[in-house]
Amino acid sequence: MASSDPHSLSGQTALVTGGSSGIGRAACLELARAGADVAVNYHGSQDAAEEAAAAIRALGRRAIAVQGDVGSEGDVAAMFDEAENALGPLDIVVSNAGLQRDAKFAEMTLDDWDTVIRTNLTGGFLVAREAVRRFRKKGRRPETSRALGKLIFDSSVHQRIPWAFHVNYAASKGGLKILMESIAQEVAVEGIRVNAVAPGAIATDINKLEREKAGGLEAMLQLIPHGRVGDPEDVGRVIAFLASDASDYIVGQTLFVDGGMALYPGFRGNG
Ligand code: BGC
Numbered sequence: 001m002a003s004s005d006p007h008s009l010s011g012q013t014a015l016v017t018g019g020s021s022g023i024g025r026a027a028c029l030e031l032a033r034a035g036a037d038v039a040v041n042y043h044g045s046q047d048a049a050e051e052a053a054a055a056i057r058a059l060g061r062r063a064i065a066v067q068g069d070v071g072s073e074g075d076v077a078a079m080f081d082e083a084e085n086a087l088g089p090l091d092i093v094v095s096n097a098g099l100q101r102d103a104k105f106a107e108m109t110l111d112d113w114d115t116v117i118r119t120n121l122t123g124g125f126l127v128a129r130e131a132v133r134r135f136r137k138k139g140r141r142p143e144t145s146r147a148l149g150k151l152i153f154d155s156s157v158h159q160r161i162p163w164a165f166h167v168n169y170a171a172s173k174g175g176l177k178i179l180m181e182s183i184a185q186e187v188a189v190e191g192i193r194v195n196a197v198a199p200g201a202i203a204t205d206i207n208k209l210e211r212e213k214a215g216g217l218e219a220m221l222q223l224i225p226h227g228r229v230g231d232p233e234d235v236g237r238v239i240a241f242l243a244s245d246a247s248d249y250i251v252g253q254t255l256f257v258d259g260g261m262a263l264y265p266g267f268r269g270n271g
Contacts, residue, residue, distance in 0.1 A: 003035075003144075006246040010035035011144040013090050014243065015083045017041040017070050017127055018097030020049035022204030023154055026236030027094050028052055029059070034240045036092060037062035039083030043069050043097065062087055070097045070123030080130050089138035091145055092243045093131035095124050096154040100169050100206055113168045120172035121179070124153055128183055128194070135192050148191035150243045153180045154235075155196045157258050173198075177254065184252030193251055195242045200258025202230040225268070226259030 003010050014031045018024040019040035028038045029052070038056050042049035042065060049065035056063035064086040068079035084090060098120045101112040128151055135149030158166065159173040176196065184194035201207060201220050210216045211229065220229065235257045241247050242255065256262050 003245075006248070007241070007244045008035050009092070009240065009244055012036045012092055012243075013039075013083075013087045014092035014094065015039040015041060015066075015080065015090050015131075016094040016096055017079075017123070018043070018154075019094075020045045020052055020065070022206065023199060023202060023232050023235045023239075024094070024096040025052045026232030027096060027154075027239040028056060028063075028236075030233065030236035030240040031092065031094075031243060032056040032059045032061040032063070034244060035061070036243070037087045039063070039079075039087055039090075040065045041068055041070075041079050041083075041097070043067070069119075070095075070127055071118040073126055076123075076126045076130050080134055084134065090131070090134050090149070091138075091141070091147075092150045092152070093127065093134075094152045094154065094239055094243075095127040095131075097123055097127075098154065098156075098172075098206075100166065102166050102169070104165055105167055108168060116168040116172050117175075120169070121175045124176050124179060128153075128179070132183070132187055132192060136190070140191065146191070146245050146248050147193045149193070151183070151192065151194045152239050152242045153194075153196040154239070155180070155198045155254060157198050157200045157256060157262050159196075159198055159254065160262055180254070181252045188251050193242075193248070195247070195250055195252065196254040197235055197238050197242070198254045198256045198258065198262070199235045200224065200230060200256070200261035202232055202235055204232060223265055224259040224261050225263060225265050228259065230257065230259060
C-alpha cells in the first residue's frame with residue numbers, strides 16, 4: 001500500500017530537467033520536501049545544480065546533479081542512466097527545461113526557431129519517451145504509489161495565450177499541450193499519469209529583464225488579476241501535487257498556475 005498520506009512522495013525517486021534554477025529548482029525542493037530523492041538535471045550551470053542538490057540533501061533526501069542537453073537523444077538516455085544508477089528506478093519525471101529566444105516575427109531567424117523548438121518541444125518528447133520506457137521497466141511499486149509513473153510537463157500560459165514577438169516559444173508550448181494530452185491518452189491504461197502545469201509570470205531569470213526594465217513590472221501586473229508575480233514555489237508545490245497520489249484521478253490535464261493571467265483580464269470592465 002502507498003503511504004497513508006496521499007501527498008507523501010516518501011520512498012520515490014524523481015528526475016527534474018532544468019532543475020538548477022527557477023521553477024525547476026523549486027520543483028526539486030518541493031518534491032524533496034514531500035519525501036522524494038531527486039536527480040537535478042542541468043545543461044550548463046553545474047555550480048547551481050550542485051547547490052540545488054546540496055539544498056535537497058539538507059532536507060534529508062538523496063540528490064545528484066546530472067548534466068545533459070534535453071534536445072540530445074544520447075544525453076537524455078545518459079542522464080536517466082546516471083539518475084537511476086545513483087538513486088534507483090524513477091517514479092517521477094518532470095520535463096521542465098525550457099528557454100526563450102525572442103524576436104519580431106519577420107526578423108526571427110531559423111536558428112531562433114530551431115533553438116526553442118529543440119529544447120522546449122523536442123526535449124519534451126525525448127524526456128517523455130525515456131520516462132515511459134523506464135517506468136515500464138521498473139514496474140509497479142504499490143508500496144510507494146498507485147501509479148506506475150508520473151510525468152509532469154512544465155508548459156506555459158502561452159500554450160493557450162498567443163504571444164506576439166515570441167511565436168517560437170508560444171508554438172513550442174502549444175505543441176507541448178497536445179503532446180502531453182496525446183501521451184496521456186496512450187499510456188494512462190498502464191497506470192502512467194501524464195499532466196502539465198502552465199505557469200504565468202513567475203519571478204525567474206527567464207523574464208528578469210522584462211520585470212526589471214522601466215515600467216515592466218507594472219505592465220506585467222496589469223495582466224495578473226491576483227496582483228502579484230508568482231514565486232517559483234507556487235508552481236513547485238503544484239508539480240509536487242501532480243506527482244503524488246493526492247492527484248491520482250487527474251489525467252492529461254494542465255493546471256494553470258498564473259494568478260488568473262489566462263482569464264483575459266483586459267476584458268475586466270471592457271468589451
Ligand atoms: C514566459 C515568461 C512570461 C510568462 C507570462 C512564461 O511562459 O517564459 O517570460 O513572463 O510566460 O507571459
